[in-house]
Amino acid sequence: MADHALKFEIESKTVAEFRALDKSGELILRPEYQRKIVWPDRAKVSLMETILLGYPIPEIYLSYETTPDGEQTASVVDGQQRLTALLEFIKNKYTLDGLEAGSLREKFEGKYFKDLPDEVRQEFFQYRFPIRRLSNLADEFVRAVFARVNRVNMVLTEQELRNALLPGPFSDFLKDCATHSISRVSGVFSGERRNRGGDLEFFAEVFGTCIFGLSNKKAELNERYDKISADFEDYRDRSEEFVRLLDFLSGTVKWAGRTRWSNIVDMFTLLHVSWNLRSLLFEASTEQATQLRDVLDLFQRAVSSHKRSGEKSDAEELISTLAETLDLPTESIKDTIEEYTSGIRNSSDLGSRRIRSNKLQVVFSRNFD
Structure with a gap:
């Protein structure tokens, strides 16, 4: 623990220094463990407004790696969204739309960075970000820092x-x-x-x-x-x-347009049931695969129609066609559709998952009888 503590250094970097690191290729904005860029434009503009006002922002974590030949890189452990927004702005990739501070809005609303007065851009480049520097730490430790910082800040998903x-x-x-x-x-x-x-x-x-x-x-x-x-x-x-x-x-499967399988709940069930019957699927003849394609399409359409009010007649027609295709009583298929539909509620509940899987498996299995 003591060795790690010695490698945490507190410093600061100006916007100009981050620009130089980025231009030289020494700044790694998105290490493998980082999430994708998710900030909307309004968040980016809000950060630029904070810098223009000279207000402080939370510190950024950088992990430095130095090779025996003296080559150095700085990976962003925490602060990727902020630095990406910063570098995009000074590269004139978006404008200052939606500024909140009246004094800034009057002068800079809708402007690119290049459109700001020389003295404003000069001062902007001199703004300092607080930095927590991590030097030559093992990858697993850097990842642990990343997870810990973001867990505390509650900014990452599980x-x-x-x-x-x-x-x-x-x-x-x-x-x-x-x-x-x-x-x-x-x-x-x-x-x-x-x-x-x-x-x-x-x-x-x-x-x-x-x-x-x-x-x-x-x-x-x-x-x-x-x-x-x-x-x-x-x-x-x-x-x-x-x-x-x-x-x-x-x-x-028929994928044209949005189907029931375009929903997380139904796709989960489709994959789970298919897995249980994978030996049959992998050995299916062309004729069986074609029929399965039609059966699954009838099934998902019947479920969708059953869920929508005012379309019961459509559902009944689809149920009748599905029953005929599978050579099962219409009432049996009707019960299957109704029970599957009931299992869509409380979608992650174990009981609901069992209902959906059991009912869809009936349709799958019958296709191969």
Whole structure:
């Protein structure tokens, strides 16, 4: 502990110094564990307004690495959003729109950095950021600092903290899932969800469910994540099967427009049920895969129609067609649709997850009878 304490130094850097570090390539704005740029323009402008007013801002954490040849880099441990906003502004990438201080709004509203008077830009470059300097620390310690600082500040999601603290093959596998074509064609992840690691968390939860079974999300996600991350080699074969399953579903399910599978709840159920029946899916004939495609489309449309008031007749027609396709009584399919729909409420509740999986599995299994 004492050795680490000696390597924390408090200093400051001017805007001009950060500009120079960025131009020379010595500033690493986004180390691997950092989240994506998520600040909206209003937050960026607010920070620039703070600097123009000369008000203080929270300190920035920089981790310095020096090679035996004297080459030096500074990685941003905390303050990425602030420094990105700063450097974008002095590169004239956005204007000062929505200034709150009346004195600044009258003079600088809508202006780029290049449009500010010479004396204002000169003073801006001299503004000092408080810096907490970390020198030549082990990567795991830097990651721990990053997670600790952001946990205290409550600015990171749980998944962003996991990305920082648990790099490695499991993290790489989740990134492969998040960039798989199924994520794109399904439209299941919004831009904001992706930016905050929601896509990675989703696949971590689904994969954990495939391995260990259904659970309440809040109760077991972290424990399962830690276990798989620590022992990923034990799960590598199943991770490859999971990607194969994504390939199958990506090429089989009808994805045109938004479907039930564009919702997190329904996509979770689709992946979980498909995993349980993966041996059948992987050996499916072209005819069986085509029929499954039609059955799943009928099913998701029936659920959507059943949920929407005023469309019961549409739902009944779809249920009738689905029952005929699966050679099951109409009342049986109707009950399946109604119970599945009831399981969409309290979506992360263990009981609701069991209902959805059980009902969708009936439809899947019947397709292969």
